[in-house]
Amino acid sequence: MAYAIGVDIGGTNTKFGIVDKRGNIVHQSRMKTSDYEQVGAFVDDLYEHLLPLIQEVGGIEMIKGIGMGAPNGNYYKGTIEFAPNLKWKGIVPMVSIVQEKFKIPATLTNDANAAAQGEMMYGAAKGMKDFIVITLGTGVGSGIIVNGQLVYGHDGFAGELGHVTVIPDGRPHWGTGLKGSLEAYCSATGIRLTAIELLEKYADTPSPLRDIPAEEIDSKKVCDCAMNGCEISKEIFNYTGEVLGRALANFIMFSSPEAIVLFGGVTAAGDLLMKPTRYAMEANLLPIFQNKVKLIFSDLKEADAAILGASALVWE
Amino acid sequence: MAYAIGVDIGGTNTKFGIVDKRGNIVHQSRMKTSDYEQVGAFVDDLYEHLLPLIQEVGGIEMIKGIGMGAPNGNYYKGTIEFAPNLKWKGIVPMVSIVQEKFKIPATLTNDANAAAQGEMMYGAAKGMKDFIVITLGTGVGSGIIVNGQLVYGHDGFAGELGHVTVIPDGRPHWGTGLKGSLEAYCSATGIRLTAIELLEKYADTPSPLRDIPAEEIDSKKVCDCAMNGCEISKEIFNYTGEVLGRALANFIMFSSPEAIVLFGGVTAAGDLLMKPTRYAMEANLLPIFQNKVKLIFSDLKEADAAILGASALVWE
Numbered sequence: 048m049a050y051a052i053g054v055d056i057g058g059t060n061t062k063f064g065i066v067d068k069r070g071n072i073v074h075q076s077r078m079k080t081s082d083y084e085q086v087g088a089f090v091d092d093l094y095e096h097l098l099p100l101i102q103e104v105g106g107i108e109m110i111k112g113i114g115m116g117a118p119n120g121n122y123y124k125g126t127i128e129f130a131p132n133l134k135w136k137g138i139v140p141m142v143s144i145v146q147e148k149f150k151i152p153a154t155l156t157n158d159a160n161a162a163a164q165g166e167m168m169y170g171a172a173k174g175m176k177d178f179i180v181i182t183l184g185t186g187v188g189s190g191i192i193v194n195g196q197l198v199y200g201h202d203g204f205a206g207e208l209g210h211v212t213v214i215p216d217g218r219p220h221w222g223t224g225l226k227g228s229l230e231a232y233c234s235a236t237g238i239r240l241t242a243i244e245l246l247e248k249y250a251d252t253p254s255p256l257r258d259i260p261a262e263e264i265d266s267k268k269v270c271d272c273a274m275n276g277c278e279i280s281k282e283i284f285n286y287t288g289e290v291l292g293r294a295l296a297n298f299i300m301f302s303s304p305e306a307i308v309l310f311g312g313v314t315a316a317g318d319l320l321m322k323p324t325r326y327a328m329e330a331n332l333l334p335i336f337q338n339k340v341k342l343i344f345s346d347l348k349e350a351d352a353a354i355l356g357a358s359a360l361v362w363e
Numbered sequence: 364m365a366y367a368i369g370v371d372i373g374g375t376n377t378k379f380g381i382v383d384k385r386g387n388i389v390h391q392s393r394m395k396t397s398d399y400e401q402v403g404a405f406v407d408d409l410y411e412h413l414l415p416l417i418q419e420v421g422g423i424e425m426i427k428g429i430g431m432g433a434p435n436g437n438y439y440k441g442t443i444e445f446a447p448n449l450k451w452k453g454i455v456p457m458v459s460i461v462q463e464k465f466k467i468p469a470t471l472t473n474d475a476n477a478a479a480q481g482e483m484m485y486g487a488a489k490g491m492k493d494f495i496v497i498t499l500g501t502g503v504g505s506g507i508i509v510n511g512q513l514v515y516g517h518d519g520f521a522g523e524l525g526h527v528t529v530i531p532d533g534r535p536h537w538g539t540g541l542k543g544s545l546e547a548y549c550s551a552t553g554i555r556l557t558a559i560e561l562l563e564k565y566a567d568t569p570s571p572l573r574d575i576p577a578e579e580i581d582s583k584k585v586c587d588c589a590m591n592g593c594e595i596s597k598e599i600f601n602y603t604g605e606v607l608g609r610a611l612a613n614f615i616m617f618s619s620p621e622a623i624v625l626f627g628g629v630t631a632a633g634d635l636l637m638k639p640t641r642y643a644m645e646a647n648l649l650p651i652f653q654n655k656v657k658l659i660f661s662d663l664k665e666a667d668a669a670i671l672g673a674s675a676l677v678w679e
Contacts, residue, residue: 128651177517191617193509193516200509200619201493202655210649211613214531223649297527301507301617303516333526333539335444339518 048111050104052097053358055158055350056080056117058132058185062350063093065100065110066358070169072351074100086135090144097149112152113145114360116161116353118186123203125155131222132185154360158182158353160197160206162310162345163190164363165356170347171308178306179298180345181208183291183313187230187237193302209234213294232290235313239264242283254279270316284319291320292327299328299336306341310352314344364427366420368413369674371474371666372396372433374448374501378666379409381416381426382674386485388667390416402451406460413465428468429461430676432477432669439519441471447538448501470676474498474669476513476522478626478661479506480679481672486663487624494622495614496661497524497607499629503546503553509618525550529610548606551629555580558599570595586632600635607636608643615644615652622657626668630660 050073054063057080064075078096083089101107119130125142127133145153156164163180166172172180176195182188187209191198198205209230210223217227218240231237242264246256255272256264256279273280295307314320325342345352366389370379373396380391394412399405417423435446441458443449461469472480479496482488488496492511498504503525507514514521525546526539533543534556547553558580562572571588572580572595589596611623630636641658661668 175517177521193514194512196510198509198618201491201621202619204651205493205617205619207616207619207649207652211616212609212647215529215609225647225649293528293531297613298617300523300527301521301614302514303518303521303523305517331528331541333523333541335520336523 048109050110051358051361052101052110052113053354053356053361054093054113054115055161055353055357056115056120056127056133057158057353058118061089061093062354063097064354064358065097065104066355068362070355072354074103075354076100081134084134086139086141086144089135090148094148107149107151110151112154112361113149114161114357115141115145115153115155116158116357117141117155118158120155120157120160121203122154122156122160122197122199125153127155152361154363156197156357156360157188157190157206159188160190160199161356161360162188162352163192163197163308163356164359165347165352166308166310166345167192167195168359168362169355170352171343171345172306175305177302178304178308179208179302180308180310181295182311183233183235183309184311185235187234191302192304208294208298211294211297213290229290229294233287233294233313235266238266238269238283238287238313241286242269242280245279245283245286249279249282252279256280266313266316270319273316273319281319284316285323288320288323289327292324292329293331295324295328295342296331296336299332299340303336304340306343308343308345310345311349317344364425366426367674367677368417368426368429369670369672369677370409370429370431371477371669371673372431372436372443372449373474373669374434377405377409378670379413380670380674381413381420382671384678386671388670390419391670392416397450400450402455402457402460405451406464410464423465423467426467428470428677429465430477430673431457431461431469431471432474432673433457433471434474436471436473436476437519438470438472438476438513438515441469443471468677470679472513472676473504473506473522475504476506476515477672477676478504478668479508479513479624479672480675481663481668482624482626482661483508483511484675484678485671486668487659487661488622491621493618494620494624495524495618496624496626497611498627499549499551499625500627501551503550507618508620524610524614527610527613529606545606545610549603549610549629551582554582554585554599554603554629557602558585558595561595561599561602565595565598568595572596582629582632586635589632589635597635600632601639604636604639604641605643608640608645609647611640611644611658612647612652615648615656619652620656622659624659624661626661627665633660
């Protein structure tokens with residue numbers, strides 16, 4: 048049993064691969080999650096896609112198990128529960144369905160936890176026992192490692208750091224209704240909302256962002272504009288970084304991690320995001336925590352990290 | 364080796380006791396920490412005080428070790444580092460000094476971690492594997508248990524939840540200079556500052572608190588006034604609870620604890636504090652966390668809990 052299967056279930060795409068013990072993805076492919084109204088049909092097709100890859104490594108006897116990462120995945124229960132970005136509603140007993148089909152052990156966790164597991168085994172946090180992964184994408188997610196173990200909490204739902212309040216009575220979140228949450232500011236959507244706010248606030252300042260329809264503004268476009276000298280775009284990342292850095296300082300005073308690893312599409316902004324984030328983080332820490340915590344970007348390719356992280360659950 | 368010694372080192376008093384495996388304090392006593400300019404003299408006298416108690420249980424061979432809780436105690440290093448409320452400045456190698464004197468193993472952690480350990484072994488959190496203890500006293504401290512283990516972080520300083528920012532750019536903390544920290548609102552000092560603010564804000568409203576010099580207002584006096592119907596005093600606890608509840612919601616979304624145990628002098632306010640805290644906590648949680656987390660007061664006597672918690676380190 049020299050291989051593990053890693054499956055990363057996202058709202059749009061599902062990526063999967065066969066991974067050896069050293070973290071080499073020996074085969075990989077993908078399919079469209081959103082094509083499947085029913086989870087049963089999805090798992091049937093996942094099996095059809097994986098079967099030829101499994102044969103290539105010597106058959107199912109060579110596979111120790113299947114690890115899956117999914118939004119709202121619950122490790123204890125093996126279920127995906129009320130995931131807003133998936134078509135399968137309610138509580139989906141994913142682990143049972145997959146074990147039934149594949150006849151090998153399956154494990155499930157949420158996508159950010161899978162990323163943290165991947166970082167610990169193969170990425171920037173290799174060898175660390177205390178760190179936090181923050182995923183900055185469509186949403187803001189987190190995976191927390193304490194004493195070398197993922198923090199699941201008593202019910203399997205720990206690590207929802209995207210939903211902590213950073214600004215009391217601040218910007219309402221479009222999905223949860225909570226006010227001033229981290230995700231409302233530091234996700235791709237949050238950055239778009241900040242862009243709209245700042246374009247209005249500095250109505251007299253020219254910006255190439257004004258040529259883009261509001262609903263099409265995204266982190267990448269703001270980044271491109273900032274690179275070309277747009278002051279409002281730089282201010283958008285300064286503000287995003289300030290909110291993020293304040294939140295990270297709070298997380299540090301909770302679990303005192305060796306590192307915080309930032310992961311996901313928004314990190315493509317590089318120093319535009321990193322500099323204000325680090326500044327605000329350090330400024331809001333007690334002296335005993337200052338200049339100690341490594342704030343780093345993930346160095347795993349995003350698609351790989353998700354598969355590796357999910358497969359890592361199998362070796363655990 | 365049927366007994367453990369528990370020592371709770373506070374800024375004013377040090378309480379110590381001999382504890383059996385079931386958590387019975389068979390002998391206990393106390394001494395004044397603040398009488399000792401030098402830590403060496405303190406440990407010498409602690410030994411003199413403990414020696415007769417040790418003889419009563421059959422001599423030093425009956426003692427498995429000494430567990431100590433102290434402000435800014437570092438579990439990994441066995442040191443007390445820069446504790447603002449102790450006379451011993453800089454880095455004090457407490458574990459070495461105690462082991463040298465007593466010739467038995469010694470362990471040290473911070474006072475809130477010791478309280479959490481005590482709650483897990485003998486208190487309200489008995490049998491729980493995921494919970495948080497918040498100590499509400501002169502300061503606000505915390506001890507966090509994840510997977511049945513105290514969270515120390517990579518450097519032993521985890522769990523400084525009194526210093527997380529709850530209100531960005533809020534009330535400055537008298538000691539740290541950080542703005543808007545939990546301790547600045549929910550410690551005894553924080554409650555006094557809220558009282559002063561609200562007495563000014565509602566200058567026309569009569570309150571028995573106005574007869575007390577500002578520097579003598581404390582949580583207990585506010586509580587007494589509230590019990591006698593003072594509206595401003597009730598509002599002081601409503602505000603304190605709102606700030607505390609918001610912070611607790613954030614902590615829950617980090618580690619998803621089964622319970623949060625509130626501990627320390629400020630909890631004497633009972634429902635005056637509990638009701639607004641619970642309300643604000645629930646209102647700021649994602650639905651998956653709502654109506655799940657037990658918010659409870661410690662049921663250990665404060666002096667006992669500290670000794671029990673410190674002694675519990677020995678059995679760990």
